[in-house]
Amino acid sequence: MYQFNYHRPASLDEAASLMAGADDGTYLSGGMTLIPTLKQRLAAPSDVIDLGGIGALSGITDNGNTISVGAMTRHAEVAASNAIPALADLAGQIGDAHVRNRGTIGGSIANSDPAADYPAAVVALDSTIHTTERSIAGGDFFQGLFETALDEGEIITSVEFTKPTSAAYAKFPNPASRYAVVGVFVARCGDATCVGVTGAGPCAFRWSELEAELAKSFSASAVANAALDHSEFNADIHASAEFRGNLVRVMAERAVASLT
């Protein structure tokens, strides 16, 4: 690792002022991506500002129709929660037990890794990202490969999810890293169905063609009728774009089948 100045502020205001005063600062949440990145010398921040000392950022609140998940809430805590069972199931599939004991929802979505799990739920569920500056609709949050709507210095404080009528997450994990080669989150909210896809594109997205088909007939066989363009999908040593396109269909079928 290159040298950096480590800070552990006790409040959001202190964190923001440390960031404003840093040459090239970065926030640290669980560190499950950032620390390996630093160790490989793929990043050289002047200052690492650890949000782990800000207690108000952690915990899950049930508001009735919605739940609020504090940005520093660990995956293990979400996995053990029961307000949105499909979200708990998703969190329990992230990485391994040790990663789930450290990694956080805020860190995960702020990174917008194309293979992260949470983004599928953020776009499929009616969700809102609350930050130190504003509230951002979940559907507007992910903007590209490792790109989000967050401005410089802005900190996610919580993620609010509307409880679906029912929901399911189906994932094809990379067997070594357990990142999603493809993950599909299907959420039924009253009459509407929303489908979030992660792993396949530069960032998580809604599969609106399938949503339209599921509105006509909520069944796994509807997946075959939904158009899906895989030409711009990710292609790497783990899976070609074409294979990912097929996996999106298979995972969608599994998620829908589990809800019928």
Added chain:
Amino acid sequence: MEISITVNGRSEALDVPDNALLADVLRERLGLTGTHVGCDTSQCGACVVHMDGAAVKSCTVLAGQANGAEVTTIEGIGNPDNLHPMQAAFRENHALQCGFCTPGMIMSAIDLVQKADGQLDEGDVRDGLEGNLCRCTGYHNIVKAVLAAQDDMKSA
């Protein structure tokens, strides 16, 4: 920077570089070399310790993040004359070959058993140890040992 951590029940005040890792502090500053660094890329789990009651990969925790925390390493759970039930079960079931992964396996397995909701079965143990790699590939006996130890830990 100055940090204070409680390791195996002992309070330690240390001056460490800002970019120090918990694994390196444990091994190089405190001489607790039972915590192994295998892959150093947060995959193998040889460096697993307990931090504030949760199993974590200490090669992927900054020393600053551990400031104020209670840490337990493999040295803190038993000794040769009084093995922890998990250590005894590993010995009894031949759950180690070269032994390099063993400290991380044992620390992960203890956390797994302590947090289990009811009795673990073989699948639970294999899932729970997903983040620990044994390059001798001695998984069968490791799983047997964890299943055996869960009963011993409850009666201990």
